[in-house]
Amino acid sequence: MARPAVLRKPLGFVGRYEHKPGAEKNRTHYCPGCGHGILHKLIAEALEDFEITDRAIMISPVGCSVFAYYYFNAGNLQVPHGRAPAVATAVSRANPHAVVMSYQGDGDLAAIGGNHIVQAANRGENIAVFFVNNAIYGMTGGQMAPTTIEGMKTTTTPYGRNPLTDGYPMKISELLDSLHAPVFIARTSLHDPANIRKTRAAVRKAIQYTIEKKGFSLVEVLSMCPSNWKMDAVSSQEWIRDVLIPVFPLGTLRDRGSEAVEMKRPVPTFDPAKVREVLGVGGGKQKALARRRVDPKYADPSIRIAGFGGQGILSAGTAIANVGLEYGYNVSWLPSYGPEMRGGTANCSVKIREGSIGEPEATQPTVVIAMNRPSMEKFEQILKPGGTLIYNSTLIEVEPGRKDVETWAVPITGIADGLGNTKVQSMVAVGAFAGVTGLFGLDDIKGLLPAMFESEAMVLLNEKAVEAGYDYVTGMRR
Amino acid sequence: MGEDRRYPFCEIDQEECKGCGLCVASCPAKVLEIDQGKLNSKGFHPSSYKGQGCLGCGNCFYTCPEPGAVTVYLKGYVPEEVK
Amino acid sequence: MMARKLMKGNYAAVCGAALAGCEAYYGYPITPASEIAEAAAAIFPKLGRTFLQAECETASINMVYGAAGCGKRVMTASSGPGISLKQEGLSYCAGSALPCVVVDVMRGGPGLGNIGPEQGDYNQVVKGGGHGNYRVIVLAPNSCQEMCDLTMLAFELADRYRNPVFVLTDGVIGQMMEAVELPEPVTIFPDKSGWAVRGTADTHHLINSIYLAHDELEWWNNELRKKYEEIEKNEVRFEEYMMDDAEYALIGYGCVSRVLRSAVEEGRSKGAKLGLLRPVTLFPFPSKRISELPDRGVKGILTVELSTGQMVHDVNLALCGKARSDFHYRVGGNLPSAAEILDRVSELYGV
Known part of the structure; x- marks a missing residue:
């Protein structure tokens, strides 16, 4: 790009700062000698030179640069303290063509937003981050920052930063340089014209890489804060040179621009046909299975299935609910969830009703399927008088306590084991439930298995399991 | 600006200037100074160009924190009015 | 009938979001809401839409802020502890008038509590748990x-009012499975080019909640208040069951309302004239309808919550002392049974 024959306010700035309250629309809100304005100018110049003001989006943080949006000729979002990298992440993904920049100070980026910057860098978000390190909190009036150097007096380290109580100055660029994803990381300074020009080059590189969708860039800029350092502007530059740089060495820590490949983001579709296909919407009328005549005592069952985790308790319930649905009943399935899923006991409630279902928990079940002894002992207690208890006699060696209920001792685990796989005990239980209640027909269940299991072998095995459970109880009935 | 101005030269918007002095320190030709005899509407002594000797290096432009306070007209600049 | 599919409430919410044109999901896993993130992770990429597991709840709500600021339909989901963390970002979304959808599948608290179903987030969600007047x-x-349908509605209302919308539910509704009939996908979306930042020359807008001048911030708060009044006027939703001749009204939302429905049915079968009033919107709250209950011959009102007294305050505000108001609750992950409710009704009202 040819340099213009005049160095003037870049077009990356708006002409008048209309968002700035009050009458003064031509001057920034920054203190005399503050480095923010210099960095702003370098960014604004790049926006103009790269001809990207149209598609530039600036994220303004909290801190002195909270009002960055007054100045930049771009789309602007002002965001909560420290969250700029998170917001920038979504803005970049929402607008992959845009050039998204986040501007943050040291409190914002390194303290309250510390995790966000690390994670955004680690994801390699396609954003340019401008990180102003002036070793102090500016907007709130000179408190300690994560980058405050050892011994430095601030309003919250009135005796000087003591590493033993306050920690050491954080070297963000070095920290981020330990990650795989970032493309460009540099630390520069504003302490003299030569270094301002190096900052200019780094700013332009970061923006260039963002335009090229190469991923995450960060430029850490050591910057003057004369007001809170309690120095004049020129002394502030000298202080950076003599005191700050020895702690925060300058240089390009990483430049992988030549290796980085252009990032591709997916293009969202709202095509109704595609949405329907992915969600499985519609598919025309669904023909319900012909209802079977059911003994009234088994109609509208409220079912509790319980056992060890790993016995397929939840999947047995799911299968029963699914089959019930195919007959056109209203169904609900409610699991016990959480730690119980991770070993220990599991139980679920299934309701199958002609009418609408109120409480989904089977608090007073009409059918209990108990797969182990603790489950039988627990849930037979709440079984409705006259209800049905199907229990796994392979693992439950005691008789049920309740005498006012119908009991079915079915060696569910044993039957499954006989089929060569105890994992199918849940489907043995489903077969037994169907056989006892007469609610489902054996062939109807078998017809639904291909939709429930992926491989043909599993369909065949589960067919055998359902059949074995069903046959066992119907044999008992005979 | 006067027709007789010789390029390059530097122009300070004294209303925008906050008198921080960074441009003065950055100028290798020492042709900028804080005008102690003048106060702008914000009460700052603004920077001013001595009128000659600008090298057109741009140091003052890049060092000035105010976006529009410093303008540097380089050699080859053609003012709008004569284009 | 149309094809009905058995699915979890959490899964249904994601289907609703996809159908409503939600373009991005940003979230962090937490029981009992995690299936929402898992379903979005499975479904959204197939539609070219964004799923991102954020580093934390704070990040996820701020990602929502970002996407919403770009005019995208966007959502997140969590449960109590995560919602607490999101409150900062929610205040910013509300303050910047950004439409977004948050699903809260409530669990037991306070603190880490447990993962059982509870309704203890009522106050922090319905009253606007973040800072400021929103x-x-x-x-x-x-x-x-309804997890599907109301999530779809949530996106519509969010856009209509440029405001965050919660789908507030509990572990029971999130974790249970029922048959769901998925509606047709939404194909017409509102034009947001007047305010959203899109990275184009004509969308150099500003998304912001800062109003430095006191008068300006007062003006903005007044604007927001007007919007909330408009919402209260237009968007009250509730469901009544057997309320026409009810002498005793049971009030509850979410999974509690289902227990109450069972209690109404059982109570009626024993001759007790019970009815159910179920708020579908918690803000705006069906205050007017509740205030009318005494004039409709309702002699006793029993509010039931999975919290130790949160919604009941809104019921009492609506009633203004005009009728007897009672309260029953279970917490800690426990649910009341219909039988328990009937016992309580009998104890209170002698029916």
Whole structure:
């Protein structure tokens, strides 16, 4: 790009700062000698030179640069303290063509937003981050920052930063340089014209890489804060040179621009046909299975299935609910969830009703399927008088306590084991439930298995399991 | 600006200037100074160009924190009015 | 009938979001809401839409802020502890008038509590748990079908009012499965080019909640308040069951309302004239309808919550002392049974 024959306010700035309250629309809100304005100018110049003001989006943080949006000729979002990298992440993904920049100070980026910057860098978000390190909190009036150097007096380290109580100055660029994803990381300074020009080059590189969708860039800029350092502007530059740089060495820590490949983001579709296909919407009328005549005592069952985790308790319930649905009943399935899923006991409630279902928990079940002894002992207690208890006699060696209920001792685990796989005990239980209640027909269940299991072998095995459970109880009935 | 101005030269918007002095320190030709005899509407002594000797290096432009306070007209600049 | 699919409430919410044109999901896993993130992770990429597991709840709500600021339909989901963390970002979303959808599948608290179903987030969600004067629209589904339908509605209301909308539910509704009939996908979306930042020359807008001048911030708060009044006027939703001749009204939302429905049926079968009033919107709250209950011959009102007294304050405000108001609750992950409710009704009202 040819340099213009005049160095003037870049077009990356708006002409008048209309968002700035009050009458003064031509001057920034920054203190005399503050480095923010210099960095702003370098960014604004790049926006103009790269001809990207149209598609530039600036994220303004909290801190002195909270009002960055007054100045930049771009789309602007002002965001909560420290969250700029998170917001920038979504803005970049929402607008992959845009050039998204986040501007943050040291409190914002390194303290309250510390995790966000690390994670955004680690994801390699396609954003340019401008990180102003002036070793102090500016907007709130000179408190300690994560980058405050050892011994430095601030309003919250009135005796000087003591590493033993306050920690050491954080070297963000070095920290981020330990990650795989970032493309460009540099630390520069504003302490003299030569270094301002190096900052200019780094700013332009970061923006260039963002335009090229190469991923995450960060430029850490050591910057003057004369007001809170309690120095004049020129002394502030000298202080950076003599005191700050020895702690925060300058240089390009990483430049992988030549290796980085252009990032591709997916293009969202709202095509109704595609949405329907992915969600499985519609598919025309669904023909319900012909209802079977059911003994009234088994109609509208409220079912509790319980056992060890790993016995397929939840999947047995799911299968029963699914089959019930195919007959056109209203169904609900409610699991016990959480730690119980991770070993220990599991139980679920299934309701199958002609009418609408109120409480989904089977608090007073009409059918209990108990797969182990603790489950039988627990849930037979709440079984409705006259209800049905199907229990796994392979693992439950005691008789049920309740005498006012119908009991079915079915060696569910044993039957499954006989089929060569105890994992199918849940489907043995489903077969037994169907056989006892007469609610489902054996062939109807078998017809639904291909939709429930992926491989043909599993369909065949589960067919055998359902059949074995069903046959066992119907044999008992005979 | 006067027709007789010789390029390059530097122009300070004294209303925008906050008198921080960074441009003065950055100028290798020492042709900028804080005008102690003048106060702008914000009460700052603004920077001013001595009128000659600008090298057109741009140091003052890049060092000035105010976006529009410093303008540097380089050699080859053609003012709008004569284009 | 149309094809009905058995699915979890959490899954249904994601289907609703996909159908409503939600373009991005940003979230962090937490029981009992994690299936929402898992379903979005499975479904959204197939539609070219964004799923991102954020580093934390704070990040996820700020990602929502970002996407919403770009005019995208966007959502997140969590449960109590995560919602607490999101409150900062929610206040910013409300303050910047950004439409977004948050699903809260409530669990037991306070603190880490447990993962059982509870309704202890009522105050922090319905009253606007973040800083400043703002409200969020709160929809309270009580079935898997409604998890889908009300999530779709949430996106519509969010855009209509440029405001965050909550789908507030509990572990029961999130974790249970029921048959869901998925509606047709939304194909017409509102034009947001007047305010959203899109990275184009004509969308150099500003998304912001800063109003430095006191008068300006007062003006903005007044604007927001007007919007909330408009919402209260237009968007009250509730469901009544057997209320026409009810002498005793049971009030509850979410999974509680289902227990109450069972209690109404059982009570009626024993001759007790019970009815159910179920708020579907918690903000705006059906205050007017509740205030009318005494004039409709209702002699006793029993509010039931899975919290130790949160919604009941809104019921009492609506009643203004005009009728007897009672309260029953279970917490800690426990649910009341219909039988327990009937015992309580009998104890209170002698029916």
